[in-house]
Amino acid sequence: MSSSIPFTHNKYYSWCRNNLFSSWINGIITILSIYFIYEVSSFFLNWTIFEADFVNNFRGEKITDRTFCSKNIEPGQHGACWAIIIVRFHQFIYGFYPVEEAWRVNLVYGLLPFALVGIFFDNLPFRKYFIYFTFLFPFIGYFLLYGGAGLDVVGTSKWGGLLVTLFLGVTGILLAFPLSIILALGRRSKMPVIKTICVIFIEFIRGVPLITLLFTANVMLPLFLPEGVRPDNLLRALVAVTLFQSAYMAEAIRGGLQAIPKGQLEAAQSLGLTYWQSTRKIILPQALKISIPPIVNTCIGLFKDTSLVLIIGLFDLLGVGRAAVADIDWAKLHYEVYVFISLVFFIFCFGMSRYSLYLEKKLKTDNS
């Protein structure tokens, strides 16, 4: 029967006609745009995939340093030389973590999803056990990564690459979350002392760039601690990142708290619920739901900002990338390294963004 439908009723045809070619000027813009997209994407795809080197160059030789890259042998005729990523893959993912111990990091990466699903999806079967695991995970993870009790100790100075980025990003966000809820509630407290402390903390942290906080944590934290206690660099960075994130997240959550009508608290109180019961069962679930977009926004921001730790001597993903570019054997392969790093960051940030959309949809209970 479909053949009897007149051509003009074809939905693709009419969609194109209405959206792309509704007037001659729009038609020209459409054609120019298509041409532009074609040029850019064909250049990019050729460079990244079709004309690129992965393990071997165009002569079939295994690439072991930059002189074997096709584009260095025949300048101007070949695309990216991904061998730098492949050869240094271990460093990008684990930093200077000993190769024979890398299984421990892999195990942690492998367990991480199991620790997170319990928090992320509430309709999971056996969710209770996943949540137990979530609380155990920091200890398991730390034991596996750092070692001790039978495992060789791998000092945090050997950690690097994606491991450091994920460690700072995930741990920082997870630690900052409860802290930020307390700060946000404290800032709205009727008790002047608590309120003042929270306001000063939030405003101070927000008023200072993360780099400054990292320097402060790195240089000044030891001054406040008893002599002989020297927390390692990574821990200092984690403290700075957590405090920074908690201040921003607290403001996002405060926005959500302010959007809850006063009647909600009054209704809860008139039923006899205490302040903490009302907050936990009535106010926070609604406020956090409203705050999801700004919270995720700050999480994405923080995840990317962790790359600033390279200035205090930690080698996160970007730090390892810069080291790779500086390596004389692989010099001048900036594009490959930075494109790869961007891609890794993009995958994680895009994932967070999609998850927040899923969460918003799921929590939507009204008709509006």
Added chain:
Amino acid sequence: MTEQVIQLEKVNKWYDDFHVLKDIDLSVDKGQKIVICGPSGSGKSTMIRCINRLEAHQEGKIVVHGTELTNDLKNIDLIRKNVGMVFQQFNLFPHLSVLDNISLAPIWVKKMPKKEAEEIAMSYLEKVKIPEQAEKFPGQLSGGQQQRVAIARSLAMNPDIMLFDEPTSALDPEMIKEVLDVMIQLAEEGMTMLVVTHEMGFAKTVADQMIFMDEGRIVEQAKPDEFFNNPKSDRTKLFLSQILNH
């Protein structure tokens, strides 16, 4: 011998320098139904909100069930468990299903097992005649249904006093009756009720006492017969003529 359940003595309240309640004296007996009316800003909502301490008074004394309302949180919690309140804007919890809205307080305040609390919730939903809505969320119900859920939610705590703060003012006209019917039924069962409303038909049906408030004072307090047929103050006459003859 009637038992006094609420006493207000010389209650005064200010919002900054605005004097909202002026020397309010009121005593409510067990089982009494009192309807409070008056122009907006007259302090009627504030007065009943003081009875469960959603608002604090600054002078005078409020005693509920022999417990005086002070800043002592223990007393406040004790009183709130026995005093239910229904709001103009329903104030249902939008993130919880109707059943969860009702069973929440029995579970958390009375520490009741979930199953028992849900059975009680269902029984009150049947009482307000919408058991079929139990699994829905408040946003999916009409205004009248929401307000009936709100009444069921209060009743589930088994209070012996119910405060109604303009329960039908936010409703479309065709939904007012279904809410008033529930309230009339409640009155017939002997609940002590303080109702702020302009539904004079309802007032004539259930009220034992009518109160007219203006500018923070109780201007007139009388039995409904006398209140409607022979009001003493000119202010009351004017108000009644305005709301009865519109």
